[in-house]
Amino acid sequence: MPRTAPLDVESTSGAPKGDHLDTGPLLLYVVKQVELAVRANLDEVLKPADVTALQYTALSVLERRGRLSAAQLARNSFVTNQSMSDMVRVLTRKGLISRTRDVTDRKRLLIELTPAGCRLLDEVRDAVAALDRRMTGTLNARQREALGRSLNECRAALQSP
Amino acid sequence: MPRTAPLDVESTSGAPKGDHLDTGPLLLYVVKQVELAVRANLDEVLKPADVTALQYTALSVLERRGRLSAAQLARNSFVTNQSMSDMVRVLTRKGLISRTRDVTDRKRLLIELTPAGCRLLDEVRDAVAALDRRMTGTLNARQREALGRSLNECRAALQSP
DNA sequence: CTTATTTCAGATGAACTGAAATGC
DNA sequence: CGCATTTCAGTTTATCTGAAATAA
Numbered sequence: 001m002p003r004t005a006p007l008d009v010e011s012t013s014g015a016p017k018g019d020h021l022d023t024g025p026l027l028l029y030v031v032k033q034v035e036l037a038v039r040a041n042l043d044e045v046l047k048p049a050d051v052t053a054l055q056y057t058a059l060s061v062l063e064r065r066g067r068l069s070a071a072q073l074a075r076n077s078f079v080t081n082q083s084m085s086d087m088v089r090v091l092t093r094k095g096l097i098s099r100t101r102d103v104t105d106r107k108r109l110l111i112e113l114t115p116a117g118c119r120l121l122d123e124v125r126d127a128v129a130a131l132d133r134r135m136t137g138t139l140n141a142r143q144r145e146a147l148g149r150s151l152n153e154c155r156a157a158l159q160s161p
Numbered sequence: 162m163p164r165t166a167p168l169d170v171e172s173t174s175g176a177p178k179g180d181h182l183d184t185g186p187l188l189l190y191v192v193k194q195v196e197l198a199v200r201a202n203l204d205e206v207l208k209p210a211d212v213t214a215l216q217y218t219a220l221s222v223l224e225r226r227g228r229l230s231a232a233q234l235a236r237n238s239f240v241t242n243q244s245m246s247d248m249v250r251v252l253t254r255k256g257l258i259s260r261t262r263d264v265t266d267r268k269r270l271l272i273e274l275t276p277a278g279c280r281l282l283d284e285v286r287d288a289v290a291a292l293d294r295r296m297t298g299t300l301n302a303r304q305r306e307a308l309g310r311s312l313n314e315c316r317a318a319l320q321s322p
Numbered sequence: 323c324t325t326a327t328t329t330c331a332g333a334t335g336a337a338c339t340g341a342a343a344t345g346c
Numbered sequence: 347c348g349c350a351t352t353t354c355a356g357t358t359t360a361t362c363t364g365a366a367a368t369a370a
Contacts, residue, residue: 025225026293027305028199030312032218035196037319038189040239057193064186071327078201083361085329107327107369132187135315143311144188150308151191154296158198232351244337246353268345268351330366338358344351
């Protein structure tokens with residue numbers, strides 16, 4: 001991630017070049033652009049805690065949903081089991097998560113946050129919330145709610161086939 | 162990106178675990194989740210054309226905005242000039258872009274699509290549009306428009322620190 | 323036997339930092 | 347001189363593919 005904060009983006013939201021039925025950039029792109037900006041900002045916020053945006057997302061999922069296997073986390077993050085296995089090893093080495101055998105299915109290793117993992121999330125919680133507020137600063141409560149609902153529908157639509 | 166389509170995501174949009182003022186997951190997360198899904202699907206769509214989602218985004222920006230320097234593209238994608246230089250080399254080697262000196266500022270190399278680059282975009286255009294429709298399938302025109310507007314505001318808010 | 327989960331090994335691509343050359 | 351742009355060199359990290367072990 002770039003250390004230097006982006007200064008200009010040369011107005012990506014400019015007028016469409018065609019003049020017939022052009023509905024502007026696909027929402028696909030806009031989502032990607034926003035996420036690019038989110039990641040850059042989130043990495044900066046997370047740098048003092050020494051975790052990447054993706055690692056942080058995994059920790060947040062664990063906080064929200066409790067014990068999960070690495071394979072479940074992988075599906076949640078759209079990566080392979082192997083990649084998630086790598087990330088799990090990193091987070092374990094950092095002492096942020098721990099694993100225990102699932103007694104009902106002994107091939108599974110259920111992951112949970114350690115006290116240090118909880119502490120890390122607590123430490124960055126305010127800064128992350130502030131970033132979220134900054135992102136949605138110009139939206140009112142109604143718009144924010146509609147945005148959340150629409151995004152959730154988009155995600156659901158993409159993960160079904 | 163995982164070859165296997167994700168089957169379950171264990172309902173990330175479930176009820177909040179707290180019962181006091183919990184507004185659910187931050188919009189930050191939801192954006193990230195949607196983008197994760199977009200990238201996985203986009204990579205699959207783009208695989209026959211042998212370009213990554215990020216490369217395709219860069220090509221699309223060039224199509225939409227015309228000649229740009231690598232540094233401008235870097236700012237647009239929130240990466241360093243060095244990283245974009247790498248990607249430019251790759252796209253040049255593939256014959257998808259070409260560069261010419263900017264006569265008004267001779268340290269700049271302006272990038273534009275080659276005929277092959279244009280052709281590649283044409284080839285995948287329908288598939289990408291179909292993916293966009295699939296993503297926003299459950300939204301009506303009003304909701305789609307509101308989503309686009311809100312996302313653009315989020316992006317604008319994040320890039321003006 | 324088939325499937326899910328985990329993990330090892332190796333290869334590759336993408337991004338970074340640092341430093342240097344060029345031009346305004 | 348300062349700043350922007352490009353690029354070389356080296357490094358790190360992330361992810362993938364393939365293969366194997368374990369358990370349901």
